[in-house]
Amino acid sequence: MKFPGEDELPPDDASAVTGLVPASGWPEGFRSGFASVVGRPNAGKSTLTNALVGQKVAITSGRPQTTRHVVRGIVHRDDGQLILVDTPGLHRPRTLLGQRLNDLVKETLSEVDVVVFCLPADQKVGPGDRHIARELAQQRTPVVAVATKADTVSRERLAQHLLAVDQMEPKLDLADIVPVSAVTGEQVDVLTDVLLGHLPPGPPLYPDGELTDEPEQVMIAELIREAALEGVREELPHSLAVLVEEIVERPREPDDPRPPMLDVHVNVYVERPSQKAIVIGKGGQRLRDVGTRSRKAIEALLGTRVYLDLHVRVAKDWQRDPKLLGRLGF
């Protein structure tokens, strides 16, 4: 990876390139690096990522396992830069998709500087948490435990929870345990401080202001997926996938003062014809609503006008189809 300003360094200043000595352009004492957010499904990982970054970057929902992609959020501070990798729920694989997700999680864990282990305060420490703890115990990456959803319980219950986390088997060498509420914002800054403390000294890795380097296609697909699932999560929990096929800018006159118009072609995959009917709705009304809502969100994201072309297709057992999974980016 190339650091900003690297090109301007004198060729003999090798120490600056390795990041050991501050090079011109980044403040002394600045730290930068990566954190991975893990936790069982519904533990509050996406909400915490968003609270740390301060802008919506990952899908959140009341239902488990909606985060299918590793989404990065970037926390910019005067004293450091933290790049967050939001991971899907670490769970026991049942389908090929589940297995690939778990491989992705393990790979991520070994590559980051610190792991954020979310344990929701409104739930007892359970087998799902211990399963993750076992994975973490095999890594050398420092682990910060976060008692998420701290606003949902009494102080007494929170204290019990922190104790249970500390005493969880297998015993993890926890660097810190921090109670946080991503909803009220309580202790989010404290957690940021703690996480920055685990990063190595180094220059900013991303330009200021950048919040995520998730490709636009993936962000667009997630916005549509979220809109398409709204109100029908019970019927279609995990059987819906969205693939952005093409984004093309419409040709226009050079003196046209309006912002450019993008044609965005998207396929929504379901597993059965009955699910297709649910997504489309009576007389196509539901799909039109989904299209309108997600188009507005995409326009806000890209800052341009968008024509959204949505198709619903049946791909039987897409979760078990390696070819389609590959195209969907898994």
Ligand SMILES: Nc1nc2c(ncn2[C@@H]2O[C@H](COP(=O)(O)OP(=O)(O)OP(=O)(O)O)[C@@H](O)[C@H]2O)c(=O)[nH]1
């Ligand atoms: N009250 C409260 N609710 C929270 C907090 N954090 C998350 N939640 C709720 O908990 C639910 C799950 O949150 P997510 O952030 O989607 O959880 P996740 O761990 O990313 O879930 P998966 O993607 O399924 O693994 C959502 O309904 C959130 O609104 C919190 O700090 N306080």
